[in-house]
Amino acid sequence: MCQTKPYILDTDLLHVQITENIHRELDQVLQDSSAIKYEDRKRLPYTNAVIHEIQRFGNIAATGTMRSSIKDITLDGYSIKKGMHILPNLDSVLHDPVCWDKPDKFNPEHFLDKAGNFKSNEAFLPFSAGHRVCLGEKLARFELVIFFITLMRAFRFQLPKGVTEVNTKYIAKMTLQPQPFKVQPIPPQELEEQAEEPR
Ligand code: HEM
Numbered sequence: 001m002c003q004t005k006p007y008i009l010d011t012d013l014l015h016v017q018i019t020e021n022i023h024r025e026l027d028q029v030l031q032d033s034s035a036i037k038y039e040d041r042k043r044l045p046y047t048n049a050v051i052h053e054i055q056r057f058g059n060i061a062a063t064g065t066m067r068s069s070i071k072d073i074t075l076d077g078y079s080i081k082k083g084m085h086i087l088p089n090l091d092s093v094l095h096d097p098v099c100w101d102k103p104d105k106f107n108p109e110h111f112l113d114k115a116g117n118f119k120s121n122e123a124f125l126p127f128s129a130g131h132r133v134c135l136g137e138k139l140a141r142f143e144l145v146i147f148f149i150t151l152m153r154a155f156r157f158q159l160p161k162g163v164t165e166v167n168t169k170y171i172a173k174m175t176l177q178p179q180p181f182k183v184q185p186i187p188p189q190e191l192e193e194q195a196e197e198p199r
Contacts, residue, residue: 015106022047022152036149038142044149045118049111051148055126056094057106060175064088064128090125091176099123155185 025046030036041048067086072079080086095103099121100110113119127134134140151157159166160182170176 018050018106018108019152019157022050023156026149026153030149030153036146036153038145040149041145042118045112045116046108047149047152048118048145049108051144052111052124053106053108054148055144056100056110056124058170058176058178059091059094059126060177061126061128062089062091062172062176064090065132067132088128090128093123093125096123151185155187156191158184158186160184 025044029043030040041051064087067088069080069082069084069086071082074080093099097103100123101107102110110121111118111124127137127140163182166181167179169179171179
């Protein structure tokens with residue numbers, strides 16, 4: 001999960017409009033309430049959609065763990081013999097053009113209906129599925145919501161002076177990892193002061 005967190009910052013930096021939308025929603029819905037609860041995501045459809053899209057677009061597990069068939073079966077026209085090894089390709093389903101409008105673009109609308117309500121998608125499987133599904137899924141989901149909203153309320157993120165690009169190509173190791181990158185967190189009051197300064 002600690003790899004998903006840098007992706008959060010990484011993706012956020014590249015999408016100024018999306019960041020603005022998140023800040024607007026958080027300001028309107030949460031106002032000055034100090035503590036954030038996991039349940040708050042239900043009142044924050046846009047922010048929730050962004051968190052899901054970060055996990056879809058920046059998925060950290062390309063595959064699930066190896067399975068082995070316990071009997072001969074035919075699945076979707078494919079014949080699978082007993083004892084055959086199967087590696088679930090999660091990257092493929094998270095970028096499947098049949099399931100996602102713009103699979104290769106960062107697009108929170110993948111998780112929003114026309115009215116702006118959150119909508120789920122059965123192809124959203126970053127934690128895999130079935131008996132071997134990620135045991136930490138609930139904890140990870142909980143942490144991502146709390147972590148992301150807390151950071152977004154505390155800071156505006158921008159690229160440091162002179163940096164114009166972030167390399168979004170992942171590094172493939174046991175998991176898919178983001179490239180190192182620099183980020184400048186700015187507290188909102190500092191931004192206001194900057195805006196008030198005479199030019
Ligand atoms: C964003 C964060 C995370 C993602 C995307 C993720 C994803 C995955 C995936 C794809 C698998 C393979 C499942 C399969 O083979 O079908 C897995 C397995 C597993 N995950 Fe996670 N995981 C995350 C966080 C965590 C956390 C926080 C914990 C523990 C606190 C955890 C514990 C496990 C365990 C124990 C397994 C092995 C389950 C088994 O083989 O039966 N994961 N995870």
